[in-house]
Amino acid sequence: MKEYVLDEPLTGGFLKFLENFGTVRFLDQLRKPYFSFEKEQFISIKGFVGDSNVEVRYKKESQDLVADYFHLLLYYYDQGEKGILALNGQEDVIRKKMKVRQDP
Amino acid sequence: MVNNPTPVIYLNNAATTYPKPPEVLEEVASCLRLPVHEAGRTTGTGSTDYPSAAREALAAFFHAGPPEHVIFTQNATDALNLLIHGFVRHTGAPFHAITTELDHNSVLRPLTTLEQDGAITLSVVPFTNATVDLGAIKKMIRPETRLVVMTHGSNVLGSVQDIRPIAEYLHANDIFIIADGAQTAGHIPVDLADIPVGAYVFTGHKALFGIPGIGGFFISDPNAIAVTRQGGTGTDSRTLTQPSRMPERFETGTHNYPGIASLFAGVRFINTAGLSEIERTGTDLTNRFIRELKRTPGITIYNENPDLPFVSFDIAGIDNQEVGFILARAYNIIMRTGLHCAPLVHKRIDEGTGCIRASFSYFNTREQIDTAITAIREVAQSADR
Numbered sequence: 399m400k401e402y403v404l405d406e407p408l409t410g411g412f413l414k415f416l417e418n419f420g421t422v423r424f425l426d427q428l429r430k431p432y433f434s435f436e437k438e439q440f441i442s443i444k445g446f447v448g449d450s451n452v453e454v455r456y457k458k459e460s461q462d463l464v465a466d467y468f469h470l471l472l473y474y475y476d477q478g479e480k481g482i483l484a485l486n487g488q489e490d491v492i493r494k495k496m497k498v499r500q501d502p
Numbered sequence: 503m504v505n506n507p508t509p510v511i512y513l514n515n516a517a518t519t520y521p522k523p524p525e526v527l528e529e530v531a532s533c534l535r536l537p538v539h540e541a542g543r544t545t546g547t548g549s550t551d552y553p554s555a556a557r558e559a560l561a562a563f564f565h566a567g568p569p570e571h572v573i574f575t576q577n578a579t580d581a582l583n584l585l586i587h588g589f590v591r592h593t594g595a596p597f598h599a600i601t602t603e604l605d606h607n608s609v610l611r612p613l614t615t616l617e618q619d620g621a622i623t624l625s626v627v628p629f630t631n632a633t634v635d636l637g638a639i640k641k642m643i644r645p646e647t648r649l650v651v652m653t654h655g656s657n658v659l660g661s662v663q664d665i666r667p668i669a670e671y672l673h674a675n676d677i678f679i680i681a682d683g684a685q686t687a688g689h690i691p692v693d694l695a696d697i698p699v700g701a702y703v704f705t706g707h708k709a710l711f712g713i714p715g716i717g718g719f720f721i722s723d724p725n726a727i728a729v730t731r732q733g734g735t736g737t738d739s740r741t742l743t744q745p746s747r748m749p750e751r752f753e754t755g756t757h758n759y760p761g762i763a764s765l766f767a768g769v770r771f772i773n774t775a776g777l778s779e780i781e782r783t784g785t786d787l788t789n790r791f792i793r794e795l796k797r798t799p800g801i802t803i804y805n806e807n808p809d810l811p812f813v814s815f816d817i818a819g820i821d822n823q824e825v826g827f828i829l830a831r832a833y834n835i836i837m838r839t840g841l842h843c844a845p846l847v848h849k850r851i852d853e854g855t856g857c858i859r860a861s862f863s864y865f866n867t868r869e870q871i872d873t874a875i876t877a878i879r880e881v882a883q884s885a886d887r
Contacts (some may be wrong), residue, residue, distance in 0.1 A: 401814040423824075429877075430832040430885075432826060444827050453827065 400465070403438045404472070408433075413447065415475050418482045420491070440493075467492055469478045493501060510833040511550060511870045516657055516685060516861035517838055518707045518714060518852075522764070526711050529767035530760045538759045551667050553757050556766035557749070563585035563769050564687075564702065566694035566720040570748040574762060577717040578684035578875075582651070583747035584752065585680050585701050585719060586612045588727035589649055590621050597648040602627040602634045603846040604656040604663075609682055610846065613651065622649070626846065630663035632805045636668045636820030649678050654692075654702075654867030655685035658847045658859065660808025666697045671777055673698040678726055684708060684717075687770070689784065689810050694720060706761060709863070711768030724751055779870075780864045784811030787862040787871055794875040800882045804851045811862040814842075814851075817878070820885035822858045825878075832875040837861075 402484035413433050416422050420437035430446040441464050458462035470488050472483030527576055536549040553574065561569035575581040575635055586609075599622045617624040625642040627634050639650065650672055655662045665681055672679045678700040686692060688709025694702055703719045707711030720725065731753035732744040738767045745751060772780060788811045796799050800818040826839035840856040841848050848854050860874065 425820075425828075425881075428828060428832055428880055431822075432828050432832065444824065446832060449831075451831075452505040 399453060399455045400461075402452050402454060402468070404452065407448050407450050408445055408452065410447055412475055415482075416443075416471070417487065419471070426447065440464060441477050442488075443468070463492050463499075503680070511835045511866075511874055513860040513862060513866065513870070513874060514836050515863035516708065516810075516842075516859065517867075519709060519711055519863045519865075521865055522711055522713065523768070523771040523810070525771055526713070526764050529763045530713060533760050533763035538758075540736065540757065543756075550766075552759055552766055553749075553753075553763045553886055556762045556769070559769045560704075560718070561720070563773070564692050564694045564704075564720055565696070566702070568748075569575035571722065571724065572718060572720050573749050573752045574716065574718045574757060575814060576715060576758070577707070578682065579717075581703045581705075581717055581734055582608045582682060583612050583681065584730060585650060585703070585721075585727055586616070586649075588730050589614070589678060589680075591728035591730060592726060593648055596621055596623070596814055597627065598623045598644050599644045599649040599651065600625050600627060600639060600647060602652045602851060603629050604632075604634060604659065604661070605653045605844065605846070605872050606657060606682065606684070607843040607845070608684070609651050609653070616653065627652075629656075629659075629661075629847075629850070632656065632659040632808075634663055636664075636671055636697070639668060640671070642675070643675070647677055649680070651680045652682065653685070654681045654683045655689065655810050656841050656847065657685050657812070657845070658814050658844050658857075659805040660810040660814070661805060664701065669697050669699045673700075676708040685810060685812075688777075688780075690781060691732055693885060698722070704766065706765040710765060711771055713761055713765035716758050717764050721752075724748055727752070734848035748835045773866065779842075783864050783866075784862055787811060787866055788813060790868060790871050791860060791862070791875065794871070795878070798875070798879050798882055800885065801878070807815050811860060813861075814857045814859045816852060816857045817882045817885055820881065823858050825858050825881055829874075829877055833873075835874050835877055867876040 413422055416435045420435055423434045425432045432446055435443040442455045443452055454468050470485055474485045530884050537546050539546055539549040539551050540553055557569040557572045560572045599613060601613055603626055613624050616622045627638045627642050669679050680701045681699045682703050684705045700718050701721045706716035707714040729744045729751055731754050735745055735750035735754055737750055738745045779873055792806055792811055795803055802816045804814040816822060822839040826837055829835040838859045848856055859877035
C-alpha cells in the first residue's frame with residue numbers, strides 16, 4: 399500500500415476516465431464523496447473527490463510495475479480517447495511483465 | 503489524520519488503548535529521567551525498582567502469588583511463545599494439544615508450527631454462541647492430551663470464557679492450561695487465587711494502559727515450562743547456566759524499564775479509578791453503540807451481547823476495509839477492519855472476509871459513540887443506494 403499526495407485534488411472527471419479501465423464505486427452522499435477503483439489482481443485506488451491524497455494498493459511482488467501504471471493513469475488522463483487507447487496498450491505490457499516475473 | 507481538523511475519535515482500544523492516563527505518561531518520563539534501579543544491575547539506589555514494584559502490583563491485581571511468578575515479556579505473543587514452546591520442550595515426547603476457534607494467531611501460529619514439526623497433534627474446539635465451554639473442551643480431550651491454550655476473552659466477539667470450571671477440570675486431570683488474557687486483563691476482575699490456570703498471559707498496551715512493548719504472564723508451576731532463553735540476569739553470574747529461581751528463570755537481559763513503569767502506573771490508575779467503574783463505563787458505551795447500530799438498516803452485528811467493550815459488525819453492500827477507510831479519512835474515526843489476527847473466528851462468522859470492530863475504553867464518551875453512530879449510518883445509507 400502506498401499513499402500518494404497529488405499536485406491537484408481529484409475530480410469527478412478523473413473517475414469517469416477510470417471507468418474505462420476497471421470498476422469504480424462512487425459514494426457521493428457522504429461527508430466527503432468517496433470513490434474506489436478496482437482492477438482485480440492488479441491495482442486498487444481509494445480516495446475522495448476533492449482530496450489530493452489517494453491510497454493505492456497492489457501486490458507486493460509487482461509493486462514497481464503497477465506503481466508505473468498508476469502514474470500512467472494520471473499522465474494519460476488529460477489526453478481523452480487517445481489516452482484511453484494508449485493506456486490499454488500499457489496495461490498489456492505491464493501484465494506480460496508480471497506474468498514473466500511470476501512464471502519465469 | 504491527514505488534512506482533517508476534526509478531533510480523532512479512537513475506537514480501536516482492543517488493539518492498543520489510546521489515550522493513556524496522564525499518570526502513565528508521567529511515570530514513563532520519570533523512569534527515563536533517572537538512572538535505572540534494579541537489584542544486581544546497578545550500584546545506584548534511590549529511584550524506583552520498577553520490575554519489583556510492578557511485579558508486586560500485578561500479583562496483587564490478579565490475586566496471584568508469589569510476585570516472583572509474574573514474568574515480564576515483550577507482549578502477550580512473546581509470552582505465549584515462551585510458554586507454549588517451553589511446555590513442549592519440557593514434555594519431550596509428542597502429545598495432543600487443544601485450542602479454540604476463538605483464539606488469536608499468537609496462539610494458533612505457534613501451535614500450528616509445532617504440529618507441522620510433529621511435536622504435537624492439535625484439535626481446535628468450535629465456539630457456540632460466541633463462547634467455548636467445558637463441555638466442548640471435554641469432547642476433544644484424549645488420553646494423550648497434555649495442553650490446552652485458550653483465549654479468556656475473544657478479541658473479535660468480545661465474549662469471556664468461563665475459565666474457572668475449565669481450569670479446575672484440566673488441573674484435576676493433569677492437563678496444563680494457558681489462558682490468554684490479552685483482552686481481559688484490565689477489563690474485568692481476574693482472580694487467579696480462584697482459577698487454577700497453569701499460566702495466565704497479559705499484555706500491557708491494551709486495557710492495563712501501559713505502553714506497547716511490555717507484557718507478561720503469571721505461572722503457577724515454573725517447572726512445567728523448560729527454559730528456552732538464557733543470558734544475563736544480574737544474579738549468579740559465576741554460573742554458566744540459567745538460574746532456576748524466579749523470576750530469573752524466564753527473564754533474561756535488560757528489562758524494558760519504561761514499559762514496566764507504564765504497566766506499574768497503569769495498574770495503579772485502574773486501582774484508583776476502580777475496575778468496577780471502568781467495567782461499568784465500557785458496558786454503558788457498548789450497550790449504547792449496539793442499541794443504535796441495531797436501529798440502523800443494513801448492519802450485521804456478530805455478537806449483540808459481548809462481555810467486553812468490543813463490537814464487531816459489517817455494513818451490507820460495502821467492504822469492511824472501505825468502511826474503515828471512509829470512517830478514518832472522512833470522519834476521523836479510528837476502528838479496526840479485517841481479520842483481527844483471528845482467522846478461525848472470521849471463517850465462522852463472515853466466511854473469512856473480515857469485519858469492522860469498534861472497541862471502547864474508559865476514556866471514550868457517549869458523545870463519541872453518538873458521533874460514530876451518525877457516521878456509520880451515513881456510510882450504510884450511502885452504500886445502500
